[in-house]
Amino acid sequence: MVEPLQLRDLAWAFTTFVKCALLLQLVRRKFLDDYPWFCTYVASAIVQTLVVAIIYQTPGLSELVVWRLAWGSQLIVVCFRFQAVVELIRKILGAYLGIWALAWRLLFGVGVLVMANSLVFSKGDWYWISVNVDRGLELSMAAIIVTLLLFARYYRLPIQRLHLALAVGLCLYSTFFVVDYTLLEKHVQQFAVFWGFLDVLTYLATLLIWLNAVSFYPKLATQLTPPVIPKELYGKLSSELNLRLYHLNKQLSQLFRSEDRHW
Amino acid sequence: MNASLLFFLFFALILLALLLLAARSAKQPSRPSVDAFESLSQSRHCSRLSQIQQALRPEDSEYLRDSGHAGLMHELRQQRRRIALMYLVHLQEEFEMLLEISRALAVMSPEVVGMQELERWKLSVTFAINCAYLRWRLRLGLQPASGFTLLSNMATEITRQLDNATTRIAEATVSGAEQSALGRKKINGF
Numbered sequence: 001m002v003e004p005l006q007l008r009d010l011a012w013a014f015t016t017f018v019k020c021a022l023l024l025q026l027v028r029r030k031f032l033d034d035y036p037w038f039c040t041y042v043a044s045a046i047v048q049t050l051v052v053a054i055i056y057q058t059p060g061l062s063e064l065v066v067w068r069l070a071w072g073s074q075l076i077v078v079c080f081r082f083q084a085v086v087e088l089i090r091k092i093l094g095a096y097l098g099i100w101a102l103a104w105r106l107l108f109g110v111g112v113l114v115m116a117n118s119l120v121f122s123k124g125d126w127y128w129i130s131v132n133v134d135r136g137l138e139l140s141m142a143a144i145i146v147t148l149l150l151f152a153r154y155y156r157l158p159i160q161r162l163h164l165a166l167a168v169g170l171c172l173y174s175t176f177f178v179v180d181y182t183l184l185e186k187h188v189q190q191f192a193v194f195w196g197f198l199d200v201l202t203y204l205a206t207l208l209i210w211l212n213a214v215s216f217y218p219k220l221a222t223q224l225t226p227p228v229i230p231k232e233l234y235g236k237l238s239s240e241l242n243l244r245l246y247h248l249n250k251q252l253s254q255l256f257r258s259e260d261r262h263w
Numbered sequence: 264m265n266a267s268l269l270f271f272l273f274f275a276l277i278l279l280a281l282l283l284l285a286a287r288s289a290k291q292p293s294r295p296s297v298d299a300f301e302s303l304s305q306s307r308h309c310s311r312l313s314q315i316q317q318a319l320r321p322e323d324s325e326y327l328r329d330s331g332h333a334g335l336m337h338e339l340r341q342q343r344r345r346i347a348l349m350y351l352v353h354l355q356e357e358f359e360m361l362l363e364i365s366r367a368l369a370v371m372s373p374e375v376v377g378m379q380e381l382e383r384w385k386l387s388v389t390f391a392i393n394c395a396y397l398r399w400r401l402r403l404g405l406q407p408a409s410g411f412t413l414l415s416n417m418a419t420e421i422t423r424q425l426d427n428a429t430t431r432i433a434e435a436t437v438s439g440a441e442q443s444a445l446g447r448k449k450i451n452g453f
């Protein structure tokens with residue numbers, strides 16, 4: 001029977017292979033210019049895997065040092081992922097000048113609020129600080145992506161399939177990371193190896209979503225621009241709305257006078 | 264179960280549910296904005312408000328009871344309630360259309376005022392709740408008059424916001440045209 005540790009190592013190796021394939025596809029399909037932060041994030045994740053593997057193989061390092069190095073490198077990767085999220089938001093909303101100003105304030109507010117709440121609800125122990133910041137950032141990113149998609153849905157903004165897949169992948173991994181880590185922290189310390197396996201599996205699923213998107217979804221050469229309404233139509237629309245306003249107000253003033261006598 | 268565990272698990276589950284909803288809806292094709300503007304020229308249901316109010320007045324049918332036709336009066340009131348319900352559906356469609364135009368305007372506008380957008384969002388939520396409430400009141404045969412006035416107020420408020428937005432867009436267009444004309448004049452005069 002295969003041990004959980006061996007399974008996790010296998011999954012880890014396969015994940016690294018998929019990450020390399022993803023980076024290769026990103027380079028091959030010339031995503032470096034259009035999505036520099038996303039590419040940097042994938043590259044940093046590969047480097048982190050190598051760094052963590054070397055740390056674990058190096059003899060004589062104390063458990064605390066290994067812990068700090070591993071989670072410290074994770075924080076760097078998460079920061080790159082955060083930049084990738086910002087990049088994606090710009091790609092989706094950047095063309096709409098009017099709502100962009102509103103959107104970035106809203107998304108920034110959501111991010112800060114969720115991050116602050118995460119830290120308030122986290123353990124106070126300094127030993128867990130990097131982990132708590134990491135979890136807060138992950139939850140914050142997930143909340144920002146969900147808000148972005150809801151915002152785009154409300155304004156009926158078109159989202160490219162590629163962008164949607166990247167956003168869903170980023171959000172899914174962040175959310176599952178928070179769930180996995182919260183359960184590990186509180187209940188399943190004794191099943192840490194199994195938890196690690198679940199974490200790797202979640203990440204693998206996300207990588208496969210991205211690999212599929214990067215390989216098969218079309219990358220539009222030009223950014224979609226919002227439609228422009230001619231000046232004549234503005235004038236027509238404005239007068240039509242004024243007429244409606246006048247009629248409604250007239251109706252209302254009649255209604256107010258007769259309201260008390262109603263059924 | 265402590266507060267931390269509850270917070271993170273609950274929040275993560277909510278996010279997953281919202282992600283499913285948002286990702287699924289994002290696939291829906293967006294309605295062409297020009298269609299929404301063209302629908303402005305269609306007839307308005309709000310203009311029938313006074314007739315509906317009149318039809319729902321008790322004195323409009325009470326004379327039937329006085330003349331010994333109580334059954335007929337109940338039937339007439341039921342029919343009028345059905346018409347009022349149909350009117351409510353059309354009123355909701357009109358409200359949705361106005362919201363659609365507001366969204367299209369916001370997307371094309373060079374500047375959007377956050378408070379106004381938030382206010383419109385609150386209005387749409389309140390409208391949906393009041394509409395459902397009024398529908399049930401009508402079905403149960405209760406007094407609908409104040410509810411109709413409330414809905415009508417909301418439609419007016421949306422229209423007022425739309426008017427402000429279109430005025431701003433028109434001003435921005437005119438000022439942009441003037442600036443570019445000035446720029447051309449300067450280039451020619453140079």
